Amino acid sequence: MICTPRLLLIRIAAVLSVCIPVCLFAQQPVFSPEPQDSLKLARLLALYEQQYKSDIELLPSQYRKDIEEAYKLRWNNIREKFDDKEIYTDSAAQNYLNRLIAEIRRVNPDLPLGFTCYFSRTPVPNAEYIGEGIILFNMGLFTRLNNEGEVIFILCHEISHYVLRHSEHRIEQYVATLNSKETQEALRSIKKSEYQKGQQLESLTKGLTFNSRRHSRDHESQADSMAVELMRHTSYRVSNAMSALALLDTIDNDPLNMSVHLPDVFNSPEFPFKKRWISYDQGLLGGHAVLKKEATADSLKTHPDCQKRIALLTTLTKSWSQPAARNFLADSIQFLSLQNRFRYETIEYCYQSKNFTRSLFLTLELLAIHSDDPWLVTETGLVFNGMYNAQKKHALSKVADLPGPYFTENYNLVLQFIQNLYLDEMISINYYFMKKHDPQLNFYKPFHTTFETTQQLFKN
Amino acid sequence: MDHLPRRGQFFFSLILIFLASFFAKQATAQDKLSFDKVYTVYLRNSGTITQQGQIKGYFFLYQSDKVDKHTNEYTLQILDENLNKVSSIKFEDSKTLSLLESAYDGSSISFLFKNVESNTLDMKIYTLDGKLKFTYSRPFDKQTEDLMKQYAAMHTDQGTNKNVFDIRGSGYVSVLPLRDGSQRSYEVDFYSSQSKKQWTYTPMDEEKYALAEYLGSTDSLVIIEVMKKNRALSGQVTSHLVGLNFITRKKVFEIEEGREQYKIVPANVSSLPNGNILVMGSYYDKNESIVKDYGLGIAMYELSGSGKVINKSYNSWEGDFSRFLHTGSNGKIDDIGYLYVHRMIRTPDNNLFVVCEGYKKQASAGGIALSVLVGAPSGATKVVVTDLVIMQFDPQYKITGATIYPKTHNTAVGGAASDYNSQHALAAVIKALGGFDYEFTTGEPDNSNFTICYKNSEKTSDYKGKTFNSIRYTGTKFTTDKIELKTNASDSRVFPAKPGSVMILEFFKKEKKVDLRLEKLG
Numbered sequence: 001m002i003c004t005p006r007l008l009l010i011r012i013a014a015v016l017s018v019c020i021p022v023c024l025f026a027q028q029p030v031f032s033p034e035p036q037d038s039l040k041l042a043r044l045l046a047l048y049e050q051q052y053k054s055d056i057e058l059l060p061s062q063y064r065k066d067i068e069e070a071y072k073l074r075w076n077n078i079r080e081k082f083d084d085k086e087i088y089t090d091s092a093a094q095n096y097l098n099r100l101i102a103e104i105r106r107v108n109p110d111l112p113l114g115f116t117c118y119f120s121r122t123p124v125p126n127a128e129y130i131g132e133g134i135i136l137f138n139m140g141l142f143t144r145l146n147n148e149g150e151v152i153f154i155l156c157h158e159i160s161h162y163v164l165r166h167s168e169h170r171i172e173q174y175v176a177t178l179n180s181k182e183t184q185e186a187l188r189s190i191k192k193s194e195y196q197k198g199q200q201l202e203s204l205t206k207g208l209t210f211n212s213r214r215h216s217r218d219h220e221s222q223a224d225s226m227a228v229e230l231m232r233h234t235s236y237r238v239s240n241a242m243s244a245l246a247l248l249d250t251i252d253n254d255p256l257n258m259s260v261h262l263p264d265v266f267n268s269p270e271f272p273f274k275k276r277w278i279s280y281d282q283g284l285l286g287g288h289a290v291l292k293k294e295a296t297a298d299s300l301k302t303h304p305d306c307q308k309r310i311a312l313l314t315t316l317t318k319s320w321s322q323p324a325a326r327n328f329l330a331d332s333i334q335f336l337s338l339q340n341r342f343r344y345e346t347i348e349y350c351y352q353s354k355n356f357t358r359s360l361f362l363t364l365e366l367l368a369i370h371s372d373d374p375w376l377v378t379e380t381g382l383v384f385n386g387m388y389n390a391q392k393k394h395a396l397s398k399v400a401d402l403p404g405p406y407f408t409e410n411y412n413l414v415l416q417f418i419q420n421l422y423l424d425e426m427i428s429i430n431y432y433f434m435k436k437h438d439p440q441l442n443f444y445k446p447f448h449t450t451f452e453t454t455q456q457l458f459k460n
Numbered sequence: 461m462d463h464l465p466r467r468g469q470f471f472f473s474l475i476l477i478f479l480a481s482f483f484a485k486q487a488t489a490q491d492k493l494s495f496d497k498v499y500t501v502y503l504r505n506s507g508t509i510t511q512q513g514q515i516k517g518y519f520f521l522y523q524s525d526k527v528d529k530h531t532n533e534y535t536l537q538i539l540d541e542n543l544n545k546v547s548s549i550k551f552e553d554s555k556t557l558s559l560l561e562s563a564y565d566g567s568s569i570s571f572l573f574k575n576v577e578s579n580t581l582d583m584k585i586y587t588l589d590g591k592l593k594f595t596y597s598r599p600f601d602k603q604t605e606d607l608m609k610q611y612a613a614m615h616t617d618q619g620t621n622k623n624v625f626d627i628r629g630s631g632y633v634s635v636l637p638l639r640d641g642s643q644r645s646y647e648v649d650f651y652s653s654q655s656k657k658q659w660t661y662t663p664m665d666e667e668k669y670a671l672a673e674y675l676g677s678t679d680s681l682v683i684i685e686v687m688k689k690n691r692a693l694s695g696q697v698t699s700h701l702v703g704l705n706f707i708t709r710k711k712v713f714e715i716e717e718g719r720e721q722y723k724i725v726p727a728n729v730s731s732l733p734n735g736n737i738l739v740m741g742s743y744y745d746k747n748e749s750i751v752k753d754y755g756l757g758i759a760m761y762e763l764s765g766s767g768k769v770i771n772k773s774y775n776s777w778e779g780d781f782s783r784f785l786h787t788g789s790n791g792k793i794d795d796i797g798y799l800y801v802h803r804m805i806r807t808p809d810n811n812l813f814v815v816c817e818g819y820k821k822q823a824s825a826g827g828i829a830l831s832v833l834v835g836a837p838s839g840a841t842k843v844v845v846t847d848l849v850i851m852q853f854d855p856q857y858k859i860t861g862a863t864i865y866p867k868t869h870n871t872a873v874g875g876a877a878s879d880y881n882s883q884h885a886l887a888a889v890i891k892a893l894g895g896f897d898y899e900f901t902t903g904e905p906d907n908s909n910f911t912i913c914y915k916n917s918e919k920t921s922d923y924k925g926k927t928f929n930s931i932r933y934t935g936t937k938f939t940t941d942k943i944e945l946k947t948n949a950s951d952s953r954v955f956p957a958k959p960g961s962v963m964i965l966e967f968f969k970k971e972k973k974v975d976l977r978l979e980k981l982g
Binding site for chain 2: 179184188199281291292420
């Protein structure tokens with residue numbers, strides 16, 4: 001299917017008008033989260049558990065207990081993804097993903113059948129092979145990509161990890177290292193030492209960690225190389241591999257300036273925005289410090305630099321010719337439709353997972369584009385009501401992140417904003433924010449209900 | 461210093477396993493070793509990092525290695541106000557090292573160490589990226605024994621530093637009590653954070669008994685209150701307000717209690733926007749004893765930077781306070797007893813709030829019975845701490861209101877100590893024993909919003925157990941909040957944190973887990 005820019009625009013318009021179900025407001029569709037299919041999740045989990053148990057049976061006898069322990073940790077992580085309903089069960093989205101996988105399989109018939117790819121509802125821009133043949137493609141990454149070709153590269157990269165058994169090799173390597181004669185002798189010698197145990201252990205673990213991380217970086221390079229090989233004969237442009245990596249390199253950059261956006265959203269004539277709400281201490285101890293990179297940081301990275309990866313793949317694919325390759329093949333309309341939906345679904349997932357500040361941050365990002373969106377306005381109200389109740393019970397820390405040097409500047413500012421609010425300010429801000437939308441959005445029942453709750457809390 | 465906490469240290473003293481990347485927690489075969497089986501680190505000290513009385517962060521000093529027979533390697537971990545690890549400093553020092561206090565002046569962090577091996581108190585000043593900037597040492601000897609006793613004592617009721625304070629970006633000051641036989645004195649040490657400069661103020665007083673307490677600082681002055689036993693007055697204790705200029709290194713003023721119409725014992729100072737200093741304290745008739753008598757009321761003095769009294773105001777128990785509280789001429793309030801002033805808070809609109817807690821003697825049934833049985837004085841009375849009282853003063857420092865916040869009247873002192881006659885001595889004993897329920901006050905640096913925190917215990921049909929309570933001033937009104945400390949944790953305690961928040965420490969005995977979290981007050 002060829003997609004010209006004009007045709008693409010027409011399709012985008014079509015998507016925006018039809019893709020989100022029900023409830024019309026001024027001819028605009030209102031988002032409604034896809035209900036998660038608990039039965040499907042339980043069925044899949046049981047299936048994977050069976051597979052995990054079979055895998056355990058087949059483990060080698062040498063260091064079996066240690067390897068089994070590591071597999072158990074990996075399995076617990078998988079189980080959590082299902083228990084937390086992180087796996088997205090919507091069949092339309094799953095079918096779309098299956099179509100992309102089918103295209104990869106079509107040109108790579110030797111690929112094993114034992115893997116499946118799912119969308120994960122997290123906003124973290126990442127994709128991951130998590131073991132037992134499960135590849136997770138996070139919604140937070142999908143929404144950032146430019147086209148299907150980039151999605152295909154990332155899928156091929158994760159399939160390569162699966163095919164090359166990187167996760168299993170890592171476990172084996174770790175167990176073998178720990179049990180090796182050299183490591184055990186070194187540990188015995190450290191144990192016997194009276195002095196400088198810490199220094200000796202540090203130098204031992206540093207060596208082992210550097211080694212392990214180097215292997216990890218090698219695995220990434222291998223997966224990149226294999227990914228472009230898998231992609232080569234598909235109908236997608238291999239150049240998308242490089243553009244995807246370039247995008248990953250800058251994925252943490254937030255274009256939105258929260259110091260301007262927050263006052264825009266939460267200012268009201270009755271309750272004007274106060275500068276104090278977004279002020280913070282710029283020193284080391286204020287939560288916004290820029291920490292100095294340690295000298296060994298590069299050696300401890302699990303992934304090579306994106307620029308190095310791009311250079312490697314550019315060299316590798318330089319002579320490849322793909323005259324008929326495209327950026328979109330399966331369904332460009334659905335690609336855009338899913339991107340749009342996922343921006344909302346990640347907000348809903350964060351809210352359900354009780355990460356209210358992340359949910360608020362994502363909502364604010366979307367409110368910058370759709371300031372009167374009924375679902376987004378309601379979500380803001382819900383999050384504020386939730387934080388108010390949590391703070392009242394002295395349990396805000398369970399639903400809100402604290403500012404930290406490891407977060408992006410914009411997210412940190414939202415966190416600081418929440419930290420700077422006293423309880424009465426929190427509910428007043430919410431009340432006047434909701435009130436601004438009151439007559440217009442009253443038709444939308446969730447807004448009406450949420451605003452009623454806000455009013456009650458405000459009056460109390 | 462508010463050591464995170466004495467009781468809490470027990471929790472932290474649990475062996476902390478050093479996790480080395482993902483290599484930790486493995487290996488179970490009998491003769492096989494894993495990383496956690498060969499090496500442990502121990503927490504030596506922990507506490508808060510303060511700036512101008514505000515909590516800015518936390519420190520944890522670990523013994524991370526033994527270097528040789530005499531030397532250990534230490535790791536000093538610094539957490540910011542949100543409990544993020546922001547710096548880790550490794551250094552080698554004597555194995556007898558302990559960390560006493562820490563303060564922060566915005567551009568550097570200071571740590572006061574006690575080194576038993578070298579008999580020194582070492583003030584180390586670090587840059588924010590963890591580089592040692594300056595070390596200042598002073599001998600640690602018999603003279604400073606009182607100081608060490610202070611550090612060994614359990615409680616600081618404001619959750620802030622005892623002896624080390626930042627002086628607004630210029631460095632740090634410490635007020636050290638000294639003792640030589642029966643003679644008691646003090647010294648004030650200044651440590652620059654800008655260049656390696658240190659100087660000590662040693663009083664040239666004739667008196668053999670002088671106790672000093674840091675009250676506050678301005679841009680150029682450090683203000684201390686000194687209590688002296690005056691020879692000329694047959695050993696009577698007199699109070700002096702001393703201002704030391706840390707730039708010119710000179711004593712600027714020393715105001716003796718009796719210079720004005722009444723004697724005044726300063727309890728608190730704060731700097732005013734016009735550069736003047738506001739001093740608050742109890743006032744006494746000239747013939748009254750500041751130790752034995754309770755005083756006539758509360759006085760406010762406004763001083764210039766040179767120590768000249770610009771303005772003064774007196775609020776008497778009998779006249780002014782009795783309009784708002786049922787006060788007798790001796791200052792005793794019905795059901796509440798006498799008031800101990802914990803904190804004076806001046807808001808940007810020039811109102812002044814004074815936080816007090818009541819205390820009074822009560823007959824002790826157990827004490828009386830014991831006296832009768834053994835025939836010896838064993839404390840027929842006990843002292844209870846009563847309600848919290850917040851008094852409001854207008855910009856002319858006249859009282860305009862007082863609110864009583866009722867709480868359970870808890871026994872603070874029992875036994876013979878409670879039979880003291882002097883109300884002041886009683887208050888001092890209660891404070892020294894950590895018997896008051898008032899904990900600390902947190903708030904915005906300009907006091908536009910502040911929260912007064914205190915502990916309590918409740919026995920109601922809904923809840924039985926310890927509570928942590930707060931009274932917040934919003935700028936226009938007071939609101940209250942309460943945290944019930946009875947949770948599924950084996951023990952929980954509350955510590956001061958950044959403005960508007962508290963740090964809750966929960967210990968889970970079964971899981972051998974300590975959970976630290978910051979919670980905003982309602």
